[in-house]
Amino acid sequence: MLNALGLLKERRFLPLFTTQFLGAFNDNLFKQSMVLFATYSIFNDSAAEQGFNALATGLSTLPFILFSALAGQLADSHDKAKIIRIVKTAEILIMLVGAAGLILAKSGHTQAGIVFMLAAVFLLGVHSTFFGPIKYAILPQHLEGHQVLAGTGLVEAGTYMAILMGTILAGYISIETAAIAVLIVAGIGWFSGRQVPAAPREGAALAINYNPFTSSWRLISSTMHVPRLFLAICAISFFWTIGAVLIIIFPPLVKNVLTTTQEVASLFTATLSIGIAIGSVVINSLLKGKISAKYGPASVIAMGVSVVAFSVLVRMWVPAEAGHFYDWREFIAQPRAIPVVLSLLAIAITGGMFVVPLYAFLTTTVTKDQTARTVAANNVVNSAAMTVGAIAVIFITSLGVTPENMLLLVAAMCLVAAWLAQKLHLACD
Numbered sequence: 001m002l003n004a005l006g007l008l009k010e011r012r013f014l015p016l017f018t019t020q021f022l023g024a025f026n027d028n029l030f031k032q033s034m035v036l037f038a039t040y041s042i043f044n045d046s047a048a049e050q051g052f053n054a055l056a057t058g059l060s061t062l063p064f065i066l067f068s069a070l071a072g073q074l075a076d077s078h079d080k081a082k083i084i085r086i087v088k089t090a091e092i093l094i095m096l097v098g099a100a101g102l103i104l105a106k107s108g109h110t111q112a113g114i115v116f117m118l119a120a121v122f123l124l125g126v127h128s129t130f131f132g133p134i135k136y137a138i139l140p141q142h143l144e145g146h147q148v149l150a151g152t153g154l155v156e157a158g159t160y161m162a163i164l165m166g167t168i169l170a171g172y173i174s175i176e177t178a179a180i181a182v183l184i185v186a187g188i189g190w191f192s193g194r195q196v197p198a199a200p201r202e203g204a205a206l207a208i209n210y211n212p213f214t215s216s217w218r219l220i221s222s223t224m225h226v227p228r229l230f231l232a233i234c235a236i237s238f239f240w241t242i243g244a245v246l247i248i249i250f251p252p253l254v255k256n257v258l259t260t261t262q263e264v265a266s267l268f269t270a271t272l273s274i275g276i277a278i279g280s281v282v283i284n285s286l287l288k289g290k291i292s293a294k295y296g297p298a299s300v301i302a303m304g305v306s307v308v309a310f311s312v313l314v315r316m317w318v319p320a321e322a323g324h325f326y327d328w329r330e331f332i333a334q335p336r337a338i339p340v341v342l343s344l345l346a347i348a349i350t351g352g353m354f355v356v357p358l359y360a361f362l363t364t365t366v367t368k369d370q371t372a373r374t375v376a377a378n379n380v381v382n383s384a385a386m387t388v389g390a391i392a393v394i395f396i397t398s399l400g401v402t403p404e405n406m407l408l409l410v411a412a413m414c415l416v417a418a419w420l421a422q423k424l425h426l427a428c429d
Contacts (some may be wrong), residue, residue, distance in 0.1 A: 007151055013143065015195035017158055019084060020135050022189035023091065024162035026182050027124055030098050031056070032170035032269065033178040034117045036262045037102070039251045042110060049252040050397050054390045056121050057244055061390070063125035064383030070217035071130045072376025073208050080134045080141070087131045088193035091187045094123040097244045099179035106175040133375040136359060148196075149291050152360045153284040155384035156352065157277040164273035171266025189204050216380050223377040231424035233363040233378045235296070237385040238417045239355050243411055244389040246272075246347075253403035258340070259320040261327050271341060272348040279352020286353075291360045296421030299354040302412030304348035311407035354421065361424075 007013040024147055035053060043049045075083060098120030105113025139151045170178060209215040254265040279299075286295060313336055320326050329339050362374050396406060 003123065003327070007143070007154060008065040011195075012197055013151060013154075014082075015197070016135065016138060017154060019088065019130075019189055019191040019196060020155055021158045021162045022185055022192060023088075023127075023131065024159045025205060026091070026095065026108040026164040026185040026189065027128070027292055028166035029165045029170050029178060030095065030102075030182045031121065031176060032108065032167045032171075032266060033062075033068075033097075034121070035251055036170060036266065037105060037175055038114075038254055039265075040181060040262045042105070042114075045398055049255070050237040050248055050403075051394060053150070053248045053251060054394045057248055057390045058387055059118055059122040060125040060128075060384045061131045061244075061383040063122065063171045064379045065216070065387065066212045067129045068133070068376040068379040068383070069212065069219040070210060071314040071379075072133045072355040072373035073215065074130070075133045075376070076210065076373050077136055077201050079201065080138045081196045082198075083134060084193045085190075087127055088186075088190040091127055092125055092183070092190060094120055095182045095186045097123065099183055102175045102179045119348070129379065132379055133373070136362065138196075138199045140364065141161060141202070142205060149287065149357070149360045150284055153280045153356050156356050156359070160352070164270045164277070167266050167269045167273060169201075171263040188408060219373055219377045220380060227427055228361060228424065229374065229377075231360050232293075232358045233381050235293075235417055235420040235424060236358045236378060237382045238413065238420060239300070239351070239358075240382045241385040241389040242410055242413050242417065243351075244386040245393055245406065245413075248390060248393045249406050253287065253314065255325070257314055257403060258317055258327050258331075260331050261325045264326065264328050264331050267328070268341075268344060271344045271422050275348020276352035279320060279349040279354075280356045281354040282349070283356050286396070291357060291364055293357055293361075293425040296354055296357065296425060297395045298329065299320055299350045299419060300417045303347055303350035303354065304411040304418075305410060306343050306350060307407055307411040307414065309346065310340065310343040311404055311411070313343060314404050319406050354417070358421075358424075 008017060035056070039049050043052060097116055101113050101116025101118075101120055104116055105112075107113075135155055136152065139155070141361050143151045151303060169181070174183070190406075209218065223233070250269065251265060254260055258264075260268075268399055283295060283299075317340070318334065320330070326334070362378055393406070396409070
């Protein structure tokens with residue numbers, strides 16, 4: 001088995017890992033602080049809470065649709081390390097906007113606070129759009145071929161551990177503290193980004209197309225004709241559509257159905273992050289460095305079964321008395337608490353096992369001078385799918401469908417993802 005953790009000792013990988021870790025931590029510290037504050041302090045209606053979460057999700061994914069093609073072109077035609085430094089400088093400015101929104105909302109200027117917070121969410125989406133292609137495309141440039149899957153797994157595991165930490169912290173600190181923390185972390189991320197080794201352009205120079213619509217169309221059409229890439233991108237996009245639905249319905253479900261405090265809600269979300277991190281490492285061990293969709297169908301089917309189990313457990317849950325939320329001790333004391341947590345953990349572990357090898361397909365199917373654009377094409381399709389998922393949640397919620405029933409839709413979507421993964425496995429392995 002490859003000693004993937006050994007990469008963390010090397011300068012060609014550690015600064016990138018650290019920068020990505022801090023960025024994911026900061027992004028989720030801000031977003032979770034915003035979502036929890038909106039869910040528990042601003043809104044008092046499940047539909048309104050899901051609507052706000054859906055709007056935030058849509059705003060965060062829209063930049064990927066608009067700017068991924070440009071991001072991919074720039075990453076493939078310039079030194080990726082230099083772009084990282086520019087992006088991390090922008091993060092400091094974005095967090096100034098976000099911190100202002102948190103403080104305004106807390107001080108009673110709700111409308112202005114919401115505008116600033118949602119503006120920061122959109123700008124963080126822009127930030128991630130330009131950083132996203134690089135964090136995967138730079139790996140084949142800095143690592144040996146047999147280390148790419150291990151590096152991809154570590155980046156994914158680190159990302160979700162960062163989400164875990166940011167999510168937990170958001171549930172336990174005040175809004176004022178969160179506003180200060182996101183600025184401090186952005187500053188540290190700026191420093192670590194400056195330590196990433198140079199990754200200059202490889203291949204011929206590109207003529208940059210700045211039109212977001214024509215460049216996106218050309219990017220996708222030039223990528224999706226490769227069967228292996230087409231299937232991998234479709235499978236990843238379907239997975240993140242599932243993820244978008246879960247992200248939107250989860251906070252209102254935890255508050256209104258499981259009736260827990262925001263601290264417990266934060267720990268629930270953290271459980272998902274732990275599971276995906278575990279799944280990312282487990283699949284690397286099972287595949288022993290080989291890039292394969294061998295375990296994809298079984299993983300996502302197991303994910304669907306876990307979603308159904310979670311839905312059943314939620315329906316059997318005994319809510320707290322009116323006006324009261326279970327704290328952590330009260331929650332654990334409930335007879336179905338441990339099964340609920342284990343089902344969430346199973347959803348996340350199997351999800352991580354499913355998606356990590358698919359990202360490795362993106363960066364190893366094409367030549368090194370095309371990797372960033374390939375990842376960018378994936379991001380465009382992913383984001384469009386997630387936006388459709390967010391719109392679908394708003395529409396389905398308007399029909400009166402409860403979060404518990406929406407989980408069954410998620411389980412059905414897992415079957416489609418399994419079909420796509422099986423086609424990829426047959427086409428490539």
